[in-house]
Amino acid sequence: SGHPPPPPRGDPKREEGGRLVVGYVSADFVNHPLAHLMCSVFGLHDRARYEVVCLSLSPDDGSVYRKQISSEVEKFVDIAGMSALDVASLVRQMGIHVLFNLNGYTKGAFNEMFALRPAPIQVSYMGFCGTMGAPFIDYIVTDNVTSPLELSSLYTEELVHLPHSYFVNDHKRSHPEVLDPSTHPARSTYNLPDEAIVLCNFNQLYKIDPEVFDLWCDILKSCPNTILWLVRFPASGERGLLQEAKERGVDKQIVFSDVASKQEHIVRGVCADLFVDTVQCNAHTTACDILWSGTPMVTFPQRKMSGRVAASVCCAVGCHDLVVGSWEEYRLKVVSLIQGSRRVPREGGGGCRTEGALGEIRERVERHRHTHPLFDTDRWVKNLEGAIDRMWEVHSRGDKPTYIQVPDCIDPSTPP
Structure with missing residues (x-):
């Protein structure tokens, strides 16, 4: 060869x-x-x-x-x-x-x-x-x-x-603090409503192409009690994306946060319910970061290597069922997870937690962090x-x- x-x-x-x-x-x-x-x-x-x-x-x-x-x-x-x-x-x-x-x-x-x-x-x-x-x-x-x-x-x-x-990653050694619930920030730190289901994507904004953004906006429109949480990476992308969302009929359902230190970036992942992956170029390091925080992710592998890494990472933590095979399956998977979940007040106060489909998958990811090969x-x-x-x-x-x-x-x- x-x-x-x-x-x-x-x-x-x-x-x-x-x-x-x-x-x-x-x-x-x-x-x-x-x-x-x-x-x-x-x-x-x-x-x-x-x-x-x-x-x-x-x-x-x-x-x-x-x-x-x-x-x-x-x-x-x-x-x-x-x-x-x-x-x-x-x-x-x-x-x-x-x-x-x-x-x-x-x-x-x-x-x-x-x-x-x-x-x-x-x-x-x-x-x-x-x-x-x-x-x-x-x-x-x-x-x-x-x-x-x-x-x-x-x-x-x-x-x-x-x-x-x-x-490979080093999260188990480098970021053990994520496993301690007392380090977890409140959603209010990031202007995220406590009663909403929060989807997130913490990739650099260049990875978001019109096709995946169309899909995310469709999901937000069909699930009004849902927020999409993105990062100002770079800050100059925020205005354009909010404008594009408006043109697609989505307003006030997208929240941006600043780029954070590595430690804060990983631990704040716990505030989201589900990471929705970009497609042509997936989350790579960010996929490990989000799964280490216990938050599950949905990904749609393509042919090129850069569009398949997140599927590999998901499988190595026992989440084969979150790897989808088409745009339609991506939409249906995310919508059914949102519709099968609800936010309920925590016992003893202190905000809400997610129950149902997304709550169960989070528990699985939290267990598998310790038992599966990824970490x-x-x-x-x-x-x-x-x-x-x-x-x-x-x-x-x-x-x-x-x-x-x-x-x-x-x-x-x-x-x-």
Whole structure:
């Protein structure tokens, strides 16, 4: 499938039973969504079997994320400002066997260094949601919901299917406060009426296209006691969207809030009853954020990778029934959940709670946060190590990169 052979040279040596050297290259080992999601991953690798190196394209920003990653990983190297050739030489000198590109085509990327083919196996993960279309990237780490085999023609890389979701997060370690009800804000903090059913979408506003906005407005019109809660991300989008809503016959049912700190952003998700996903480009990090707050989400997967991530995340927390297959099913699902729910006063005062369909799904998500794979970072790292081992086995046999399906480290019989 068009993988050029690496330049002729000896592979990095690996002693019998010796450790594999795994490198991660990123501009985002700073206060950035990638670091928020991956900050524990690098230190969780099994040091008896892997030597892990983080190569940082960005200088230290003094953030807790940079501090955690650089202190927990075995080797952390600042390569900011170095030339592609010098970094490629360094990668070779360090004997890196498997090199991960965590940027793809995002800000600060260093793809020209990967084009020099410094490592025998080069892998795209997490930073860029789609194929790189680059002959120097052998594999993309994904899963069979995000990138099913029948859509493999959309990728130039060979697919590596992790079990459950490829989309890692660190919420269990980074945001335990969300599990404490005393931290939960009142709806009034965000001008949300206590007696309404609240739908939300906390994505950047560019992800909202006319088709999904039409659908949301139809739902609001058919369910008058419902609010749609959006974020001023950016603030300049608010006026236009309110105007578009008015033209669709919706007035006073949309509430905007400011962008918040990561901690507030996650915990305020508890004020919503249901997250309604954008379609062409889903909630990705935001999907993990909202599910960690216990709030369920409805999503409608498309063909492209960026339109399928939320379905993968939902399935990994046991909410397969909230993944819909058409616009009509999306509308019917949301309307039936709203109509099957009601707000009732809490015992002992203190506002209302949601009872019925949405209340039951929230209870399920709250339980599954602790029992399902989505928020189990240790398990996810072990499964990634299974992928690394298999990529190296294929290479060691002298075979070309090929499709890899990784069995779950805890329950190998689990369907992926």
